[in-house]
Amino acid sequence: xxxxxxxxxxxxxDGTTALGTGKRLKKYDHRIESYGTVDEAxxxxxxxxxxxxxxxxxxxxxxxxxxxDMFDLGADLCVPDHGEKxxxxxxxxxxxxxxxxxxxxxxxxxxxxxxxxxxxxxGSAGAxxxxxxxxxxxxxxxxMVQLADQPDEPVNPAAIKYANRLSDFLFVASRYVNARGTxxxxxxxxxxx
Numbered sequence: 001x002x003x004x005x006x007x008x009x010x011x012x013x014d015g016t017t018a019l020g021t022g023k024r025l026k027k028y029d030h031r032i033e034s035y036g037t038v039d040e041a042x043x044x045x046x047x048x049x050x051x052x053x054x055x056x057x058x059x060x061x062x063x064x065x066x067x068x069d070m071f072d073l074g075a076d077l078c079v080p081d082h083g084e085k086x087x088x089x090x091x092x093x094x095x096x097x098x099x100x101x102x103x104x105x106x107x108x109x110x111x112x113x114x115x116x117x118x119x120x121x122x123g124s125a126g127a128x129x130x131x132x133x134x135x136x137x138x139x140x141x142x143x144m145v146q147l148a149d150q151p152d153e154p155v156n157p158a159a160i161k162y163a164n165r166l167s168d169f170l171f172v173a174s175r176y177v178n179a180r181g182t183x184x185x186x187x188x189x190x191x192x193x
Contacts, residue, residue, distance in 0.1 A: 012027065015027055019031070019079060019080070020075065020079035020090065021079055021084070021086065030143065030146060030147045030153070031078075031153065033143050034140060034144045034147050034155075035073075035077040035078055037136065037139055038070055038073050038077065039074055040140075041070065041133055041136040041137045041139075041140050041166075042067055042071070044129070044133035044136050045066060045070070045130075045133045047129050047132075047133075048126060048129035048132070048133050049064070049067075051125045051126040051129045052129075052177065055180075056176070056180065059108075059173055059177065062104050062169075062173075065100075066101075066166065066169070069093070069162070072091055072092075072097070075091040076090070076091055076092050076156050076159050077144070077147075077155070077159065079091070080153065080154050080155075081154045081156070082152070082154065092156050093158045093159040093162045095158050095161070097162055098158060098165050101162070101165040101169050102165060104169060105165070105168055105172050108172050108175075109172050111176065112172070112176065112179055113179075115175075115184075116186075117186040117187050117188070118187040119175065119184045120185040120186065120187050121135075121174075121185075123178035123181070123182045123183065123184055123185050124178060126177045127174040127175075127177040127178045127182075130170050130171075130173050130174040131170070131174050133170050134167050134170035134171050137167040137170060138167045140163055141163035141167065144159065144160050144163055148160065
């Protein structure tokens with residue numbers, strides 16, 4: 001259980017922060033950048049939910065579950081698996097969470113017409129906010145992959161899959177929202193030449 005009685009600790013005043021293992025890293029470390037960007041994506045999803053005002057309700061429920069998963073993802077990244085014995089079981093993203101995203105993507109996508117062009121971020125305010133969350137999620141994914149490519153920096157493969165699938169989910173969700181209102185804004189190649 002998490003208990004936060006005091007928000008400031010002053011321990012980060014030296015430019016470091018603690019992992020879930022207790023190890024301290026510089027705040028610009030790739031691991032910190034990765035889960036910090038996951039947190040940023042989560043905040044963007046929260047803003048999208050406000051723009052959507054709970055409609056459609058099925059999507060709001062999905063986004064709420066995803067926001068919880070995003071904390072799981074941050075926790076996963078915060079405790080790298082170096083094989084050491086910890087006094088607790090680290091939280092890890094699982095393939096079940098990835099499959100749930102895929103199922104929800106397929107469900108929303110069944111209601112949409114096929115794309116014949118790339119989509120410009122826009123349409124409704126809610127859809128545009130989902131696109132912002134999507135691009136932040138893509139950045140988090142790139143940072144996670146970069147982290148995983150570094151020596152002795154383990155990243156759970158399911159976590160990378162989750163981030164990849166989440167950006168797909170957010171794209172389809174933006175279309176799902178726009179299909180109930182203004183419709184997608186399509187890219188017209190060379191339109192302004």
